[in-house]
Amino acid sequence: MTASKPFKILILAGDGIGPEVTEQAVNALRSVADFGGYDFQFDAKLIGGVAIKQQGSPLPEATLAAALESDAVLLGAVGGNEFNQLPPDKRPEAGLLAIRQALGGFANLRPSFAWPALANNSPLRPEAVEGADILFVRELLGGLYFGEPRQWDKASDSAWNTLRYTKAEVARVARVAFELASKRRKKVTSVDKANVLEVSQLWRATVTEVAQEYPGIALDHQYVDACAMHLMNTPRNFDVIVTENLFGDILSDEAAVITGSLGMLPSGTIGGAVNLYEPVHGSAPDIAGKGLANPLGAILTAAMLLRHSAGLEADAQAIEAAVKHVLEQGYRTADLARGNAPGIQVVSTQEMGQQVNQALSHILDRSQALHAV
Ligand code: IPM
Ligand code: MN
Numbered sequence: 001m002t003a004s005k006p007f008k009i010l011i012l013a014g015d016g017i018g019p020e021v022t023e024q025a026v027n028a029l030r031s032v033a034d035f036g037g038y039d040f041q042f043d044a045k046l047i048g049g050v051a052i053k054q055q056g057s058p059l060p061e062a063t064l065a066a067a068l069e070s071d072a073v074l075l076g077a078v079g080g081n082e083f084n085q086l087p088p089d090k091r092p093e094a095g096l097l098a099i100r101q102a103l104g105g106f107a108n109l110r111p112s113f114a115w116p117a118l119a120n121n122s123p124l125r126p127e128a129v130e131g132a133d134i135l136f137v138r139e140l141l142g143g144l145y146f147g148e149p150r151q152w153d154k155a156s157d158s159a160w161n162t163l164r165y166t167k168a169e170v171a172r173v174a175r176v177a178f179e180l181a182s183k184r185r186k187k188v189t190s191v192d193k194a195n196v197l198e199v200s201q202l203w204r205a206t207v208t209e210v211a212q213e214y215p216g217i218a219l220d221h222q223y224v225d226a227c228a229m230h231l232m233n234t235p236r237n238f239d240v241i242v243t244e245n246l247f248g249d250i251l252s253d254e255a256a257v258i259t260g261s262l263g264m265l266p267s268g269t270i271g272g273a274v275n276l277y278e279p280v281h282g283s284a285p286d287i288a289g290k291g292l293a294n295p296l297g298a299i300l301t302a303a304m305l306l307r308h309s310a311g312l313e314a315d316a317q318a319i320e321a322a323v324k325h326v327l328e329q330g331y332r333t334a335d336l337a338r339g340n341a342p343g344i345q346v347v348s349t350q351e352m353g354q355q356v357n358q359a360l361s362h363i364l365d366r367s368q369a370l371h372a373v
Contacts, residue, residue: 001038001071001310001311001312005039006039006040006041007038007039007040007041007071007072007310008041008043008069008070008071008072009029009040009041009042009043009070009071009072009073009074009305010042010043010044010045010066010067010070010072010073010074011026011042011043011044011045011074012044012045012046012047012048012063012067012073012074012075012076012099013044013075013076014047014048014049014050014075014076014077014078014092014283015048015049015050015076015077015078015079015080015092015283015285015288016077016079016080016282016283016284016285016288017076017077017281017283017284017287017288017289017293017349018048018075018076018077018078018283019076020288020289020291020293020295020349020350021076021077021279021293021294021295021297021298021299021349022074022075022076022298023295023350023353024295024298024299024349024350024352024353024356024357025074025295025298025299025301025302026042026074026302027353027357028299028302028303028319028322028353028356028357028360029042029074029302029305029306031357031360031361031364032306032312032315032318032319032360032364035361035364035365035368036312036315036364038310038312043066043070045060045062045063045066045067046060046063047059047060047063047075047078047092047095047096047099048077048078048079048080048092048093048095048096048283049078049079049080049082049083049092049283051063051092051095052083052090052092052095057095058078058090058091058092058093058094058095058096058098059094059095059098059099059102063095063099064098064099064102067099067102067103067274068102068103068273068274070274071274071309071310072274072275072276072277072305072309072310073099073103073274073275073276073277074277074278074301074302074305075096075099075276075277075278076278076279076283076298077278077279077281077282077283077284078092078093078095078096078282078283079091079092079093079282079283079285080092080283080285081285087152092283096278097145097146099276100140100141100269100276101141101146103269103272103273103274103275103276104141104271104272104273104274105140105141105269105270105271105272105274105275105276106139106140106141106142106169106172106173106269106271106272107137107138107139107140107172107173107176107177107269107270107271108136108137108138108139108140108248108267108268108269109135109136109137109138109180109267109268109269109270109304109308110135110136110137110138110248110252110255110265110266110267110280111133111134111135111136111265111266112132112133112134112135112136112235112252112255112256112258112259112265113132113133113134113258113259114129114130114131114132114133114235114258114259115259115260115264115323115324115327116130117324117327117328117330118259118260118264118327118336120338120341121260121261121332121336121338122257122258122259122260123257123338124232124235124257124258128232128233128234128235129235129258130236131236132235132236132238132258133185133239134231134235134238134239134240134241134255134258135180135184135239135240135241136240136241136242136243136248136251136252136255137173137176137177137180137240137241137242137243137248138243138244138245138247138248138249138252139165139169139170139173139242139243139244139245139248140245140248140269141169141245142164142165142166142169142244142245143163143164143165143199143244143245143246144161144162144163144245144246145245145246146245147161147162147163147164148162149162150162163197163199164199165199165202165203165244167202167206170202170203170206170207171206171209171210172271173242173271174188174190174206174207174210174211174242175210175213176242176270176271177190177240177242178210178211178213178214178217178240180240181214181217181239181240182214182216182217184239184240185239186216186217186218186239187217187218187219187220187238187239187240188207188211188217188218188219188220188239188240188241188242189219189220189221189222189227189238189239189240189241189242190203190204190207190219190220190221190222190241190242190243191221191222191223191224191227191241191242191243191247191251192204192221192222192223192224192243192244192247193223193224193225193247194221194223195223199244200244203244204221207219207221207242208221224243224247224250224251227241227243227251228250228251228254231251231254231255231258232254232257235255235258252265252267252280253280256280260336260338261294261335261336262280262281262297262335263279263281263293263294263295263296263297263333263335263336264294264296264297264300264336265279265280265281265297265300266279266280266297266298266299266300266301266303266304267279267280267301267304268301268304268305268307268308268309270308275305275308275309277301277302277304277305277309278301279297279298279300279301280297281294281297287334291348291349291350292333292334292335292348292349293333293335293349294333294334294335294336294349294352295333295349295352295353295356296323296333296352296356299319299323299353299356300319300320300323302319303315303316303317303319303320304316306319314367315364318360318363318364318367319356319360321359321363322356322357322359322360322363323356325359325363326352326355326356326359329355330343330344330345331345331347331351331352331355332344332345332346332347333346333347333348333349333352334346
């Protein structure tokens, strides 16, 4: 961001728990703007089920236009049980896939981090998750999600989707993975199913070729089934994992187990005209509106927005430190109630957001005082 122009953030809260967790993420962004004197401009539009109901489309034109004009898009979640009978192209999820495609970001970054304070909240043993810090780079614009032809042919009682990647599509997402690994522990694991699928053979050959450009980075390959197991056995052994769209969707939900809850996971999609930020969790209609949702995934997503779109690394770190602090203080939303010990306090979505914001204000206050001397 530059000092002279406002930084435009489009909020697409969406369905289910989307609005309540996004509200808390926006509060964190507002605090950052207040303390830093940044000119963040917020606009809000409809997407998903709420957009179908009010405007007849899961991605109304006004939403897409506003997204393309913004500097970053922060999305909550889409989907709801009442739409489950609709064909895929009419569902709320179609709006999400369409906006991903329109914004053009192809590298979906999904960090999965074992917060020390949550070691007892994972169903895995604390010594298994301790120190795990994984960054998934999920290819987001290709594979089965977008491949043509696709059809459910009722007349022949058969259905098909197409798994297709070009070398260029694999190479560009591989480069993102290697670049990010160079700033981390310098290891990339590429995940495929090259023992069965031609697409995976292309994937593996391309990632291996791109690796030549990054002599300082160690590359290994795993089959997706084996990776699913290693993730639970030895999550500490992974640094950056790069994989195709559907494998990345599945493995990143699995990796939530390391963190203790899907509600903890943030994501950011980079590489397009406008970057798109969305927590990994879905709309969770069963708990929507009850104050049970965990806003930390959305709040950490706001931190990723500051890091990758606004160039505000210190502020991103301040939000992450605030989350760490409230977890250490013992605050937990209901999804993190497993293994609760004395000193643990179960709080609502809003209370959790307030705790983070309070901690964030202290952290920003302190860093401002330091800069003033
Ligand atoms: C995700 C979600 C989406 C996906 C759905 C809602 C279309 O599961 O972001 O992981 O499959 O990409
Ligand atoms: Mn998913």
